[in-house]
Amino acid sequence: MEVIGILLSLFLLMFFAYRGFSVILFAPVFALLAASLSGLALMPAYTELFMAKAVTYIKSFFPVFLLGAVFGKVMEDTGLAKGIARAIIQGLGKERAILAVVLSGAVLTYGGVSLFVVVFAVYPFATALFREADIPKRLIPGAIALGAFTFTMDSFPGTPQIQNLIPTNFFGTNIYAAPVSGLLGGLAILALGLTYLDRRRKAALAAGEGYGNHTINEPEIKDEAALPHWAISVLPLLTVLVVNFVCTQLFNWDPNLLAPFQAMKLPLVAASVKNVISIWALIIALVSGIILAIALGFNRLNSGGLAKALNAGAIGSLLAIMNTASEVGYGNVIASLNGFKSISSALLGIKIGGSPLVSEAVSVTTLAGVTGSASGGMSIALDLMAKDWLAWANSIGMSPEILHRVASMASGGMDTLPHNGAVITLLAVCGLTHRDSYRDIFTLTVIKTIMVFGVILFHTLTGIL
Helix, strand or coil: CCCHHHHHHHHHHHHHHHHCCCCCHHHHHHHHHHHCCCCCCCHHHHHHHHHHHHHHHHHHHHHHHHHHHHHHHHHHHHCHHHHHHHHHHHHHCHHHHHHHHHHHHHHHHHCCCHHHHHHHHCCCCCCCCHHHCCCCCCHHHHHHHHHHHHHHHHHHHCCCCHHHHHHHHHCCCCCCCCCCHHHHHHHHHHHHHHHHHHHHHHHHCCCCCCCCCCCCCCCCCCCCHHCCCCCCCCHHHHHHHHHHHHHHHHHCCCCCCCHHHHHHHCCCCCCCCCHHHHHCCCCHHHHHHHHHHHHHHHHHHCCCCCHHHHHHHHHHHHHHHHHHHHHHHHHHHHHHCHHHHHHHHHCCCCCCHHHHHHHHHHHHHHHHHHHHHHHHHHHHHHHHHHHHHHHHHCHHHHHHHHHHHHHHHHCCCCCHHCCHHHHHHHHHHCCCHCCCCHHHHHHHHHHHHHHHHHHHHHHHHHHCC
């Protein structure tokens, strides 16, 4: 009965999320439903367990959500993001339209711009290019998703996206963990994704299908000359990457920095400096990028535009962090139930390859699919089982770096199921429906999920990180 209650709770959370209901409200509702079916006291389960774990997550990652959203909004409102997208798309031209859209999304994402901002920045130029090349518009969401939602989100070492940052808090790694495995896995996703999308383009061409007649959200790019030059626009992105690298790899942090705060017996203080170096580095890098972006694009902001951009970014970050924190709280309530012990034992019992990697990949990508959130699903899985996976890895001499990379890539596996917020936003911005374009997004979802296991096989055979 307890396992049935957990499965019922998971199904209802996924169903309501797909129907557009906020997980901020319904994650605790369905967590408490499962708790009640297991005989756990409701009010303590909510205030002392659900809320405590949600607050712990907010403490760790809110600065990154906040600054990442502000950076993205400043890049968007100053036209810097569109300046980069325009340069790449126009530079490659209509002959390589799909590649141009993919690369423009990839550059922005790897530079620290949020996925949602990338969609808005790239879409207007993608429509113009696809229309000129007479490529079906229904392929645009797949091209943007490949560039922004896959290899530069969680595979490439050093990406400042939250999906690459969360594992550092659990494994004591940094965002450059397992660089060879991540790079090879990411390049394979890119190559397979481009091959698939090009075959779709050729099939449409052979069938005589062109761009099509569309009236919903068909943008007109106005005043292109006013957009900043790409060489100027890219500087804030490079700043984020360089400052992040310096603070993570070259700067020697004092290992005793936390000692005075630990002595104060403050709640939620990190156990070691190594657990927070990546977060500190990204905070410094994003602040540097924001300052430079404002300086370069200030004259393109309308009166009051700076305050508007900063406020919009800050407010937008609240929804993102609260969604994910609610999912983390939900996962921890579920983990406390007796029925979950059999589920976790089954997941931990996956011993394919004699390492925790397959168990980790299956657990993370499954929970990411259920929640419709890469960061949310991974946070739940790591919060519940990271210590067991790390202990298992230590017992066989496995580096935590590969645990980091597999968790990060697996979070970007089945997360893009139909109820995923980024997928819904992408289709809405493009003026298309799931019926029009989700087939391509789902195929890319399958490709990136399979590639996680490809990376596991590569590491198992070679031992290379």
